[in-house]
Amino acid sequence: MSEESRDADFSQAKRTFLDLMGKWTEYELERRQRERELRERTQHLSALVETTPECIKTVAADGTLLQMNSAGLRMVEADSDSDVVGESVYDLIASEDRQRFRDFNERICEGERGTLEFDIVGLDGTRRHMESHAAPLRRPDGTTVQVALTRDITKQKERKRELERVERQFEAAFNNPSSFVALLDPDGTVRRINQTALEFAGIDESDVQGERFWETPWFVHDEELQDELRAGIERAADGEYVRSEIPHRSPDGETVIMDAMLEPVYDEDGEVVAIMPSGNDITGRKEHEERLEQQNERLESFASMLAHELRNPVTVGQIYSQQLREETDPEAVEYVSEAFDRIEDMIDVILVLTRGREAVGESKPIDFAEVTREAWDEIDAPDAALDLELERTIEGEETYLRHMVRNLLENAVEHGGSDVTVTVGELPSGFYVADDGPGIPPEDRNTVFDQGYTTAADSGGTGLGLAFVRKLADVYEWDITVTESESGGARFEFRNVR
Missing domain, CATH: 1.20.5 (Single alpha-helices involved in coiled-coils or other helix-helix interfaces)
Structure with missing residues (x-):
């Protein structure tokens, strides 16, 4: 080569x-x-356009939908692009947002960029809240269209609305004008204090933010209270709900009693992330309770004195009435004897109502059926009948149990009629007293035990009989309810009877 x-x-x-x-x-x-x-x-x-979970679309200036990816088709509930491509995109926009979207589309096609939130209504009627980020796109034919990436933010908006609702509820509770409320870090550092507490102390929130709660003006007047509060915060930080009654002192020297709570606040992992102290002014209630207690003490003292002063002459009267000759005036003798017995019963009732457990002697097993028969024999009701369906013993004091049963039986005879049938029967944990009279209306069943409540005032009713029954049941820690008997009359049920 x-x-x-x-x-x-x-x-x-x-x-x-x-x-x-x-x-x-x-x-x-x-x-x-x-x-x-x-x-x-x-x-x-x-591939990116078809696999992205967001809707990607192009829209002409007149609103014609030119392109839409698979995610977008699913959002508008279209089976294929032929269902919506070439149609007006405005038909998919919720009516209240349609004009805003039209104006937005026209601005984009004029060269602007922007973001818009709006609702769409799919072909099957499902409503979604959307967020669209759009930009102009110049086409080879010289026209400009909107190209947009649109996300379904329905759940995000729902979560936001729920969060806003919870925040409003929290703020309403936090700013309760009748309560002191604060928010602390788990170590007791103050984050927030509500206006009610700030006004009571005469300070601004900035005066206590970042301070230890026990070192704020509400507690500095009492070192022992500060120590108790610090210990309570430590317990709350460990997840315990702490409640106590504490005194607060205002700058003008006013002291109020607060029903205070230290409540731990947890995160989603169960960790205590904050402590919420709250307190309600119970000064008025405490003062009322003290006055009521003093009144009860005076009433108890008076009742004891009255019972003592009455019992002696009543006893003497009973003795002498038994010595009266019946042939002089048998009816008068019986009337006097019954009056003295009635007074003695009233003395027992007053003592139980005012002194409770202290008035009742030591409990011992009592043949309840025998006590019931004795109580029935004391009642003047020859046409009435007693149906005794129990045989059991009850722990109690015989005299008071007999008074209680007699009150129930007399109540049945008084309201059920002279020919009433009264049944005393057994329950799994107690007993009942029922009659076949007219019964007690449901609206009155919670008030029949109130002192002074009576529907027989004209015939001498005092409203103390059933009040005595309820009080003695409370003394013995029985549960008592009023309901309707099988025959439509009244039925008193006693449970938890020992």
């Missing part, structure tokens, strides 16, 4: 042709490379 140059063998025209051919080949190779790269980028972009 000859190594000599062949330049001499090519004419100028051939050389020009070969040069042009080389440049064309280089250009063609570069063009094919660019097409391959563009095709790969297009395929990659198409």
Whole structure:
């Protein structure tokens, strides 16, 4: 093979042709490379558009939907793009947001960029709240359309609304004008104090923020109280609900009693992240309780004195009445004896109502059926009948148990009629007294035990009989309820009877 140059063998025209051919080949190779790269980028972009969970769409200036990816089709509940592409996108926009979306689309197609929140209504009627980020896109034909990435933020908006609702509820509770409320870190550092507490102390929130709660003006007047509060905060930080009654002192020297609570606040992992102290002014209630207690003490003292002063002459009267000759006036003798017995019963009732457990002697097993028969024999009701369906003993004091049963039996005879049948029967944990009279209306069943309540005032009713029954049941820690008997009358049930 000859190594000599062949330049001499090519004419100028051939050389020009070969040069042009080389440049064309280089250009063609570069063009094919660019097409391959563009095709790969297009395929990659198409894959991204079709797999993204957000809606990607293009919209013409007149609102015509030009393109929409699969995620968008699912959001508008379209089975295929033919259901919506080429149609007006405005038909998918909720009516109250349609004009805003139209104006937004026109601005984008005029060259602006922007974000819009709006509601759509899918082809099946489902409503969704959307957030769209849009930009103008210049097309080869010279027109400008909107290209947008749109997210379904329905759940996000619902969570936001729920959070706002909870925050409003918290703020309403926190700023309760009748309560002192604060928010602390678990170590007792003050984060927030409500206005009610600040006004009581005459300070601003900035005066106590960052301070230890026990070192704030509400507690500095009492070192022992500070120590108790610090210990309570430590317990609350460990997850315990701490409650106590504590005194607060205002700058003008006023002291109020607060029903205070230290409540731990947990995060979703169950860790205590804050402590919420709260307190309600119970000064008035405490003062009322003290006055009531003093009144009860005076009433108890008076009742004891009255019982003592009455019992002696009553006893004397009973003795002498027994010595009266019946032939003088049998009816008068019986009336006097019954009156003295009645007074003695009233003394026992008053003592139980005012002194409770202190008035009742030591309990012992009592034959309740025998006590019931004795009580029935003391009642003047010849046409009435007693149906005794129990045989059991009850722990109690015989005299008071007999008074209680007699009150129940007399109540049945008084309200059930002279020919009433009264049944005393057994329950699994107690007993009942029922009659076949007219019964007690449901609206009155909670008030029949109130002192002074009576429907027989005209015939001498005092309203103390059933009050005595309830009080004695409380003394013995029995549960008592009023209901309707099988025959429609009244039925008093006693449970937890020992």
